[in-house]
Amino acid sequence: MATLAEQRRAIGEQNEKARRAAGEAMAAARRALGDAMITRRTGRTEVEDLNAVVTPPRTRRSLPALQPRGGVPAQVGTGNYTAPAATGGGLAWPLTEDDPTLREFYTSSRIVSSADGLVAIRLRNMKSITLRDDNDEEGQIIFGEPT
Structure with a gap:
């Protein structure tokens, strides 16, 4: 039999x-009451209930089924090369000037210093120049009139 001290200790435990x-x-009951008060105050349950009625759940649509494609049978092809037609255009470099007397000029212009008029320059602006390419074909470069 247990002693009196052991009995008291067991009763205390x-x-x-x-x-x-x-x-x-x-x-646990206090926590549940607190959570219930918070949901009542914020109105979360009412909003969730209304959203469940108003906004229907999204339906998941599957991708359309693809029709199976047949394989392409192996083929052997041949082709005949045809060179592009010669256009005959273009220049054969170098370009050379045979006769400098064939140069043409616009009417000469004069530039005078603005402050005192002591310095004056006469300019001959080139209008065109005739050149010959390496294929002995003659061509002309025409320059615009300066303003």
């Missing part, structure tokens, strides 16, 4: 376990 269980149950 039972009481402490009972108090802890009751305290945990009370704490």
Whole structure:
């Protein structure tokens, strides 16, 4: 048989376990009440209920089925090369000037210094020049009239 001290110790342990269980149950009930008050205050459940009625859930659409494609049979092809037609255009470099007397000029212009008029320059602006390419074909370069 257990001594009186052992019996008291066992009774104390039972009481402490009972108090802890009751305290945990009370704490859980308090937490549940607090959560319920928060959801009531914020109106989350009402909003979720309304959204469930108003906004239908999205339906997942599958991708359209692709028709299977048949394989392409192996083929052997031949082709005949045809060279592009010769256009005959273009220049054969170098370009040379045979006769400098064939140069043409616009009417000469004069530039005078603006402040005192002491310096004056006469310019002969080139109008055109005749050149010969390496194929002995003659060509002319025409310049625009300066302003």
